[in-house]
Amino acid sequence: MKKQKLPLFDNLLSLLYPQVCAACGTLLYSHEETVCLSCRVLLPKTGYEKEESNPVSRVFWGRIPFNAVSACYFFSKQGKIQHLIHELKYKKNTDAGLFLGKEIAKELIQSPLYQNIDCIVPVPLHPKKIRIRGYNQSEIIGKGMAEVIQSRLNTNNLLRTAASTSQTKKSRFARWENVKDIFVLNQPEEFAGKHILLVDDVITTGSTIEACGRALMQSPGIKVSVAAAACAVS
Numbered sequence: 001m002k003k004q005k006l007p008l009f010d011n012l013l014s015l016l017y018p019q020v021c022a023a024c025g026t027l028l029y030s031h032e033e034t035v036c037l038s039c040r041v042l043l044p045k046t047g048y049e050k051e052e053s054n055p056v057s058r059v060f061w062g063r064i065p066f067n068a069v070s071a072c073y074f075f076s077k078q079g080k081i082q083h084l085i086h087e088l089k090y091k092k093n094t095d096a097g098l099f100l101g102k103e104i105a106k107e108l109i110q111s112p113l114y115q116n117i118d119c120i121v122p123v124p125l126h127p128k129k130i131r132i133r134g135y136n137q138s139e140i141i142g143k144g145m146a147e148v149i150q151s152r153l154n155t156n157n158l159l160r161t162a163a164s165t166s167q168t169k170k171s172r173f174a175r176w177e178n179v180k181d182i183f184v185l186n187q188p189e190e191f192a193g194k195h196i197l198l199v200d201d202v203i204t205t206g207s208t209i210e211a212c213g214r215a216l217m218q219s220p221g222i223k224v225s226v227a228a229a230a231c232a233v234s
Contacts, residue, residue: 022087022096023080034099035084043081043103044074046231049111056231059206064213067195067223068113071203071231072104081230085201089137097137100229101144101199108197109149114225117151118194123212124155124183126163141229142199151197157186158215179208183215191219203228 019028023039035043048054048070057069073081084100087093108114122138130136139155146153162182185191198212209226216224 022093022099023084025083034095039080044076044079045107046071046074048072048231049107049114049227052113055233056203056206056228059203059233060210060213063206064210064217066213067225068111069203069209069226070108070111070113071228071233072100072107073230075202075230075232085137085229088140089133089201092134094135094140097140098144098147100201101141101146102148103144104141104227104229105145105148108145108227114197114227116195117149117197117225119154119191120146120149120151120197120199121154121158121216123198123200123208124158124160126160128163138200141201145197145199145227149197154190157190158212159184159186179211181211183212185215185218188219191216191222193221194219195223195225198224198226200226200228201230203231203233206233 020026021028021032021034021036021039023035023043026036028036046054046056048056049068049072051057051070052068054070056071057066060066060069075081075085084096088097088100120142122136122142125133125136125138136155139153142153160182161184196216198209198216200209203209203226209228213224213226216222
């Protein structure tokens, strides 16, 4: 018989190794996990996953024929979502990424645009960047999504062939030039006729997503939908 943890032991552990909210940094209560209840209520959801014509999807109109594009949350500087993504990317807080993935997926499964997903594909990082960071943040988000959507995660078909420089301070055109030829599809036939869900952390100009999409479109009969944790698109 599996022994239950004693509340006294849990309380002692929380004193020695206090757990804090990945969104606001306050101490978590014993019944809270990763993100406190207050932040869960206040996280700024977009509702875009149910709107075929939303501000994020319109970024790609005339550029690439995605089936659907959405982002779960609004991104703002110094906001809770920025804090969560910073924890994931730079503080090795993978629980923050799993939380985001699960929350995104809970919204997607209610949308008719995101039904019958065959495979979840995270935007790939170059192996050099993975060695430095230890993991791909989009893959962690994808793992959280896969638990809810119950679809398989594929990380070995869409590949990044070059380690691009930071996109942060680049113009839209410069961002596109920085990533336009660095993604390839290893085995196009593997995704033939499939509905692929492409996953990223934040969509800004859409250059990275567009470059990934163009590589994926090499697969015959493919349908590509996009979901990001957040967007900085007005």
